[in-house]
Amino acid sequence: MNTQLKAIELPSRLEQDYEELTAIVERYAQTEGVTQTAWPALSFFRADAPSDRSCAMYEPCLGLLLQGNKHVLVGDERLEQEYGHYLINSIDVPVTAQVVRASPQQPCLCITLRLDPVRIGEWLSEVKLPKPSTVTARGIALSPVSAGLLDPLLRLVRLLDSPQDLPLLASLIERELLYRLLTGEQGVRLAQIAMAGGQGQQIARAIHWLRQHFNKPLRIAELASMVNMSPSSLHHHFRQITAMSPLQYQKVLRLHEARRLLLTEGCDVATAAHRVGYESPSQFSREYSRQHGAPPLRDVMRLRSLGTASCPELEASA
Numbered sequence: 001m002n003t004q005l006k007a008i009e010l011p012s013r014l015e016q017d018y019e020e021l022t023a024i025v026e027r028y029a030q031t032e033g034v035t036q037t038a039w040p041a042l043s044f045f046r047a048d049a050p051s052d053r054s055c056a057m058y059e060p061c062l063g064l065l066l067q068g069n070k071h072v073l074v075g076d077e078r079l080e081q082e083y084g085h086y087l088i089n090s091i092d093v094p095v096t097a098q099v100v101r102a103s104p105q106q107p108c109l110c111i112t113l114r115l116d117p118v119r120i121g122e123w124l125s126e127v128k129l130p131k132p133s134t135v136t137a138r139g140i141a142l143s144p145v146s147a148g149l150l151d152p153l154l155r156l157v158r159l160l161d162s163p164q165d166l167p168l169l170a171s172l173i174e175r176e177l178l179y180r181l182l183t184g185e186q187g188v189r190l191a192q193i194a195m196a197g198g199q200g201q202q203i204a205r206a207i208h209w210l211r212q213h214f215n216k217p218l219r220i221a222e223l224a225s226m227v228n229m230s231p232s233s234l235h236h237h238f239r240q241i242t243a244m245s246p247l248q249y250q251k252v253l254r255l256h257e258a259r260r261l262l263l264t265e266g267c268d269v270a271t272a273a274h275r276v277g278y279e280s281p282s283q284f285s286r287e288y289s290r291q292h293g294a295p296p297l298r299d300v301m302r303l304r305s306l307g308t309a310s311c312p313e314l315e316a317s318a
Helices: 012-028 115-122 147-161 166-182 187-194 199-212 220-226 230-243 248-265 269-275 279-292 294-304
Strands: 003-004 033-035 044-045 052-056 062-067 070-072 076-083 083-091 093-101 107-115 140-145
Touching: 003 187, 012 044, 012 062, 012 107, 012 147, 033 076, 044 140, 044 147, 044 279, 052 248, 070 107, 076 083, 076 140, 093 248, 107 147, 115 166, 166 187, 166 248, 187 199, 199 220, 199 230, 199 248, 220 230, 220 248, 248 279, 248 294, 269 279, 269 294, 279 294
Parallel strands: 003 076
Antiparallel strands: 033 044, 044 107, 052 093, 062 083, 062 107, 070 076, 070 093, 083 140
């Protein structure tokens, strides 16, 4: 499935805010890759050229693309993120991301604000949300940016130039941003993960277990019992939220981590396969090739030839 929202023409005031935000981010993000800021939940991303596909773990976050174009593959679903749209992610999900338009003159620039499900839950008793659908929503989606969302985001980024004000005011603006998200187009999607006893929260617990034990054998019945769901219900709602089955999710985690081990720790193929939970190196190589487009050694040699000094596998990004 391909989800694409075309670049839109923003109203003049929104356009001005967008341009100011872009200028500030470009000033702070001087080098390619992720730039952490003085506010821990806020980070910037810059790419000066189109990139190869890379793997990342998207944690609950708001991601706004300011320039360029990115593709994000979640399971079999592709999201095309363009100017004028934000990405909202409500759950930990491994993705394959690719910058498809960027240059030194017009770099691909993104803002990521990490979201705290606990703080989202604190808002739920105060915010009137539309009646949730009986269908579990996908955990990741794109929406057009609004003035109500862009204004507090700009004010939060401006605070980086006022470090004396940042500790007190940033948390207030962050709270306002959560309110705007919950009352916006994707509010129900975001809230389903924080609702106590809800299916979204049960899936979040299952995902937490998988991230902690991805190299262990997965028994669906046992995982379902841990999160108080039937195996069929776990499988259905897990796929609805993540676009993957639990087994597919575990496989992607394993193969992302294996790529990191091969690239950054110099493991041989058999060792990497064993460390991520594979008993058969040949099966590992087949599944690695399907996931990353080439056998393990060829893939790592290609990445090194491209000058990849580090591997973003399993890091938060958006």
